[in-house]
Amino acid sequence: MxxxxxxxxxxxxxxxxxxxxxxxxxxxxxxxxxxxxxxxxxxxxxxxxxxxxxxxxxxxxxxxxxxxxxxxxxxxxxxxxxxxxxxxxxxxxxxxxxxxxxxxxxxxxxxxxxxxxxxxxxxxxxxxxxxxxxxxxxxxxxxxxxxxxxxxxxxxxxxxxxxxxxxxxxxxLPEASAYFQDDEFTDRSTRFLVAEIIREKLVRELGNELPYQTTVEIEQYKDEEKITRIHALILVETKGQKVIVIGDKGARLKSIGTKARKDIENLIDRKVFLKLWVKVKSGWSDSEASLRSLGYDAD
Missing domain, CATH: 3.40.50.300 (P-loop containing nucleotide triphosphate hydrolases)
Incomplete structure (x- = not known):
């Protein structure tokens, strides 16, 4: 072009x-x-x-x-x-x-x-x-x-x-050649987009119950012959928040995972196995070092 x-x-x-x-x-x-x-x-x-x-x-x-x-x-x-x-x-x-x-x-x-x-x-x-x-x-x-x-x-x-x-x-816009290929729609990695999909389901599932002190980290992303295996960590800041995210007998976490998996399959166009864990990481949202380790300095 x-x-x-x-x-x-x-x-x-x-x-x-x-x-x-x-x-x-x-x-x-x-x-x-x-x-x-x-x-x-x-x-x-x-x-x-x-x-x-x-x-x-x-x-x-x-x-x-x-x-x-x-x-x-x-x-x-x-x-x-x-x-x-x-x-x-x-x-x-x-x-x-x-x-x-x-x-x-x-x-x-x-x-x-x-x-x-x-x-x-x-x-x-x-x-x-x-x-x-x-x-x-x-x-x-x-x-x-x-x-x-x-x-x-x-x-x-x-x-x-x-x-x-x-x-x-x-x-x-200025006259210039295209910076991206015709079929590219973002510069973000698939891992980043997957983490964002999971976080969206968290926000939507929990509504006002969800504190802002929650983020998602992809621990494993592995493409196998017929399936992509994804292990994701949901970070919260207190034990009480962890209980809220997991829900009664794990029902809420299961619902979040089911909805996220469907959107991820649509994104990458293949079958997905998604495993979610919830972990307490106290004070991560008010720590510059923690934010950098979680990719919040990439912008």
Whole structure:
């Protein structure tokens, strides 16, 4: 792909937690790459998603939600991962929720003051607004806060205006050859994606019961002739959390494993044997050394 009209560049997706950043990425890619849930701060890493079309290649960077109030090492890590990317991309997409502007949105906006690339304001979740006439004053008010390159109302879940967004982004990317092959959709390893799938099932299965002090580590990933064997370790910080994750007679852990295994089989397109363990590792989420050992410095 060396056509002089071919476009290729990086697009950061930023915003406060639970704004639909991962949902938007998945919709743009046409596949599920980033894990999602209704729980804030589900995304913990920068996730690179690649979409190649006839005349261009988008390299989307999904980021953790920029937030305040969290003082643990993992909170600092997530904010660093989200904030650092905006200086190394060609376009920034700033997601906010329709009819709701918060102090954390202001925090994100402040980080954009030093950005010298186009910033597009995406007003998400417009499908949930019954009276669309309310949107115009809201959009006008937010538009005065920053010199946005464009402002677009969207619905990441329903796909409203997503194609129009893609068309607009193509006009902002530089002319360049593709960085990735046509069939590549991320730079993340399969082991990383498998760990994220398991963590998504944890979040969704446990809801508000699940503390943020939980992560997943792949201890073994082995492709055999007819099956892939995966052993994964779920880390928690207290014995009480371990009891919650395992559930009555192991029922909850079994449910998490069953749901994760199905998604992993869809991801790698082969039969999977998945074994899950739960281990207490006290204080891992507030230890820079522990976070590095668990791969939280890879971004």
């Amino acid at each position: 060396t056509d002089q009209n071919f476009k290729c560049g990086y697009v950061a997706i930023i915003g406060r937690p639970n704004m639909g950043k991962s949902t938007l990425l998945n919709h743009m890619l046409g596949l599920k790459l980033s894990i999602t849930s209704r729980k804030p701060q589900t995304t913990r890493h920068q996730i690179l998603g690649v979409k190649t079309v006839d005349n261009g290649q988008f390299i989307f960077v999904d980021t953790p939600g920029i937030h305040s109030g969290g003082n643990r090492a993992i909170n600092r890590y997530m904010n660093r991962a989200a904030s650092s990317v905006i200086h190394d991309v060609d376009v920034v997409l700033f997601l906010v929720q329709a009819m709701k502007w918060t102090d954390e949105d202001e925090l994100v906006l402040k980080k954009l003051e030093q950005v010298d690339v186009p910033v597009v304001l995406l007003v998400n979740k417009v499908d949930k607004i019954a009276d669309k006439d309310q949107l115009l004053p809201f959009i006008a008010e937010i538009s005065e806060k920053y010199d946005f390159a464009n402002v677009m109302p969207i619905s990441a879940t329903q796909g409203h205006n997503v194609q129009q967004l893609e068309d607009y982004l193509l006009t902002k």
